[in-house]
Amino acid sequence: MLRIALRNLFQNKVRLVIAVGGVALALMLILALDAVVGGMETKLTAYIDYSGADIFVAQSGVRNMHMAASALPLSVKSQVRAVPGVATVTPVLYLTNVVVSGENRHLAYVIGLPPNAAAGAPWRIVAGKALPGPREVIIDRGVAEQSGVRLGDTVEILGADFTVAGLSEGTANLTNSVAFIVRADFARLRGEAATASYVLVTVAPGESPDVVARRIEALVHDVTAQTRREFGAQERKVINDMSTDVITIMNMVGVLIGMAVMALTVYTATLARRAEYGVLKALGARNRQLCGVVLAQALISISIGFLLGVGSTLALAAIVPHTGLNLFLQLRSTVLLKVGAAAITITAVSAILPIMQIAGLDPAMVFRGKTK
């Protein structure tokens, strides 16, 4: 029966290509959307992941960075430093603002770093200095290229001119990039000399970030201390919670489209071979066996479509970053399970019509030439 299913499928190449292509595209709808969200989550936490900090201390109740604001009195720095297990503390200022160069405007997390920052500095420099000096800025290389800005040029941030002293990499996502200036410049322009947005902490060798974070919360008033892992998870949760409903709706549409394509394919393939099925029936083949052929056809098409869908999404993920879009696609293993389940559902539903067709087929009709 498997041979019949394979022959049915591969006899007409155009039909096979259309069927498999349609299923692959429908599954790709689900895969690509999830990959976009996955990519956003990864890029969103880039600063946190590569900051070098083990713990982030924020204003009490603040558990995020993206779309959030935090203000701590600068005195928190010395209080945190005094907590056992803390190795270094780096108070940074942060807000979302704009990097302006001529007519080009790019949203950026502006980070104000203290001199010799132990954490929170750019992690990969492709040109220029690793840390900004007074009136200097380190911006993302992609942003610099899009704005036509080079080392030594001037950009405007927070309404003041800064000289581009370094170019960083891995510091941009779909929505914004990261720009690094010195804390003193940030404080002067924003009038926030006595505050810090976050205090970035590294722990002493052998100390557990979890334990030290809990210790900080116990010993320092009105702060929320989270390990890098916790802080990153909170950031990813923002994207995840915001996109859940959208993804659910798109997934349903993707599954429906997949079902329509697959049902159409298996239905037409069965229809075209109705006479042969009739002959098989007349020769003694049972309905169960013929249904097995139909299911096998659907399953083989879906499997090829699934592999093609995954392959195309991976190819897309490889191509998109080179298109100038700050879009990054990441295929997550959980989505493969979800798409696998969707594929099985599609197979089962799409086979219903042809199975009904075969079940109602009268073998005698074949010999009367009434198979259509």
Place this chain on the structure above:
Amino acid sequence: MLLARRNLLQDTMRLALSITGVALAVMLILLLQGFLDGMYRQIAAYLEHTPGTVVVAQEDVTNLLGATSLLPPGTAAAARSRGGTVAPILSQFVILDLHDKKQPVYPVGYDPASGGGPWRLAAGHAPQNNYQVVFDRILAQRHGMALGDTVEMMDRTFTIVGLSEETTSWMTSFIFIRKTAAEALWRIPGGTSFLLVTPPARMTPQMLRDRLTDLPGADALLKGDMIANDARLFARFFSAPLQLMIAIAFLVGTLIVGMVIYNATVERQREYGVLKAIGAHNGVLYRTVVAQALVVASVGTLVGIGVAAGIAQLIMALRPQFLIVLEGAAVAWALLAGMVMALLAALVPVRAIAGLAPAEIFRR
């Protein structure tokens, strides 16, 4: 045309499936676009309903929702001295943790005497002290919150005293607190993010904007421009993924029509051969194939538009934070996409006919 109709109607189940496929693809395209258009409306709601025709922001900040704006001290007084009636607000995003869900909201700190607060209350009243908040009604409903409930915002606890209408979106919702409460929340005493400025009588918004352009450390923009900038900003975030989805949906639709017409053509290959043999030109046969494709795509597109309208209503009823707007232009694009799908889908069957040798059928 008769042949085209017969070919199509020969198998009604196949026809129904193909129309369903095209309808689903068109529905997806329309829903995606409607979703984006609805989001633009939702994010523009605050500026569209608050006083003023000119917005003053920190220098280089050209949108409400993108960058954090903080005006230099004295900007409000300077704007007043140039003839404008000023409503100062202090605002920026905050992430709330509601029932273990991250919910971005955009609290607006406003001065009740100047305006800039909620424009339509479904229940309750405006905040009367620094520990009261007007919450978005739909957001409150989604989280089972009601008047009198409390909500943690950063390190403060606010009591919900009012529920506002037209302030929601799936991404974020506008909520309202007193400006002094916002100053305390973000530790910015006397801070102002934006000025909503109304010109005096006989002064146009453009004239007022021009008068405000020399405010130090600030930029003045027409409200309409700022709304457009917000829309552009969000379009930048969403356009790439959206276009990708639309392209996939378009390809799927094309493949579905292609498959149906191809099958219908291959099954009737002999008849086409006979027609050729008795002198029918390729052009006549091409028209038959294209007509079939156009009929499937047209019916599918129309069904898709109807289904999209229905599904949009269903989604908005089940998830009121979504606004799906089916604009005339988007519907026109969907119709056009349907026709392009049909023409592309006709390519493969046309090739099958073109390569058909009339004599072949007589040899079988």
